[in-house]
Amino acid sequence: MKPEQLSLYLVTDRRLSGDRDIEWIIEEAVKGGVTMVQLREKDLDTREFVNLGLRLKNILKPYNVPLIINDRIDVALAIDADGVHIGQSDMPYETARRLLGPDKIIGLSIENMEQLEIANRLDVDYVALSPIFSTTTKTDTATPWGLDGAEEFVKRSIHPSVAIGGINNNTATAVKSTGVDGIAVVSAIISADDPYKAAKELYEA
Amino acid sequence: MKPEQLSLYLVTDRRLSGDRDIEWIIEEAVKGGVTMVQLREKDLDTREFVNLGLRLKNILKPYNVPLIINDRIDVALAIDADGVHIGQSDMPYETARRLLGPDKIIGLSIENMEQLEIANRLDVDYVALSPIFSTTTKTDTATPWGLDGAEEFVKRSIHPSVAIGGINNNTATAVKSTGVDGIAVVSAIISADDPYKAAKELYEA
Numbered sequence: 001m002k003p004e005q006l007s008l009y010l011v012t013d014r015r016l017s018g019d020r021d022i023e024w025i026i027e028e029a030v031k032g033g034v035t036m037v038q039l040r041e042k043d044l045d046t047r048e049f050v051n052l053g054l055r056l057k058n059i060l061k062p063y064n065v066p067l068i069i070n071d072r073i074d075v076a077l078a079i080d081a082d083g084v085h086i087g088q089s090d091m092p093y094e095t096a097r098r099l100l101g102p103d104k105i106i107g108l109s110i111e112n113m114e115q116l117e118i119a120n121r122l123d124v125d126y127v128a129l130s131p132i133f134s135t136t137t138k139t140d141t142a143t144p145w146g147l148d149g150a151e152e153f154v155k156r157s158i159h160p161s162v163a164i165g166g167i168n169n170n171t172a173t174a175v176k177s178t179g180v181d182g183i184a185v186v187s188a189i190i191s192a193d194d195p196y197k198a199a200k201e202l203y204e205a
Numbered sequence: 206m207k208p209e210q211l212s213l214y215l216v217t218d219r220r221l222s223g224d225r226d227i228e229w230i231i232e233e234a235v236k237g238g239v240t241m242v243q244l245r246e247k248d249l250d251t252r253e254f255v256n257l258g259l260r261l262k263n264i265l266k267p268y269n270v271p272l273i274i275n276d277r278i279d280v281a282l283a284i285d286a287d288g289v290h291i292g293q294s295d296m297p298y299e300t301a302r303r304l305l306g307p308d309k310i311i312g313l314s315i316e317n318m319e320q321l322e323i324a325n326r327l328d329v330d331y332v333a334l335s336p337i338f339s340t341t342t343k344t345d346t347a348t349p350w351g352l353d354g355a356e357e358f359v360k361r362s363i364h365p366s367v368a369i370g371g372i373n374n375n376t377a378t379a380v381k382s383t384g385v386d387g388i389a390v391v392s393a394i395i396s397a398d399d400p401y402k403a404a405k406e407l408y409e410a
Contacts, residue, residue, distance in 0.1 A: 046277075047296065047297065050297070074279035074280075089253070092255070
């Protein structure tokens with residue numbers, strides 16, 4: 001995985017898409033500049049999750065944008081996704097790597113410096129500062145890193161990094177200036193009236 | 206898998222265990238005669254699910270009782286469980302078999318005769334009539350098979366079968382007399398004051 005593929009990382013949340021088709025939103029966002037997509041679904045049946053994943057894989061393929069599955073390694077294996085993103089309460093990293101093999105992308109959410117030190121000793125493909133700001137999209141998150149924390153994180157991390165949590169047009173430039181390789185957004189694109197335009201503005205920022 | 210391993214099949218549900226330790230309940234039930242255990246957890250983090258699965262695997266090993274994971278093939282792979290049980294809205298059977306390989310047990314819930322005909326063309330290890338009676342443990346279930354439906358099911362199925370749904374001491378003998386290889390219970394053991402005694406009585410019935 002190239003670090004620039006983290007530049008504008010879209011994390012999905014169907015609940016924030018209103019009555020609009022999530023597949024349409026994602027394709028518009030990719031046209032606007034999204035460089036990686038993570039499918040995060042906590043309340044779908046496995047079969048629906050697999051089917052949605054397959055449809056997204058087909059949508060993303062022509063754009064050469066990797067599809068990452070949140071948490072569910074079974075779903076990632078079933079659809080031969082490009083990788084998984086795991087948090088600290090998901091599958092342990094070593095198990096995930098064993099099940100997925102050496103070639104798949106594995107990203108790991110990092111909530112504090114201790115977890116970063118551990119990640120530095122692992123062959124993870126990227127790390128996510130989670131969250132950089134407080135957010136309403138996820139309610140179970142740790143203490144936000146903030147901009148100073150992000151700078152320190154970037155200095156200490158040996159892996160490419162992406163920041164997630166409460167990032168929007170107003171904060172994207174400041175976040176990028178901490179040295180992270182990319183920014184990840186959920187509602188800033190999924191809930192935007194025009195996902196294409198929202199992605200384009202974030203990408204340019 | 207031998208059909209007699211289905212004789213008394215325990216499906217877990219932590220929510221029905223009151224304030225008692227689910228691992229204790231399961232071991233007591235196995236001492237009382239349970240021949241197979243399915244770990245079904247819909248609201249656990251993946252890491253907790255994996256850890257609970259590992260603890261159960263260690264508990265069951267000395268008794269030579271197979272551990273089956275409901276739905277989550279990633280969890281089954283992570284802990285090298287004996288197999289998985291999948292429903293009609295879980296992973297498609299062919300995908301599950303591809304991910305697990307030929308040697309793992311795969312059981313499939315069957316809600317109607319059409320699904321049974323499909324299962325007869327697959328190399329599933331067992332099929333579950335789901336539900337045989339209406340039940341409060343699962344709320345998303347199909348029309349119950351009933352005793353007559355179960356007899357017809359057993360005649361038509363080429364695979365070993367287990368009945369699940371609302372089975373207790375009063376109905377176990379009637380269900381067994383339909384010709385199914387086993388009965389599966391949740392609350393009849395998990396909620397019992399004495400899980401050992403409850404399992405023993407069901408096993409003897």
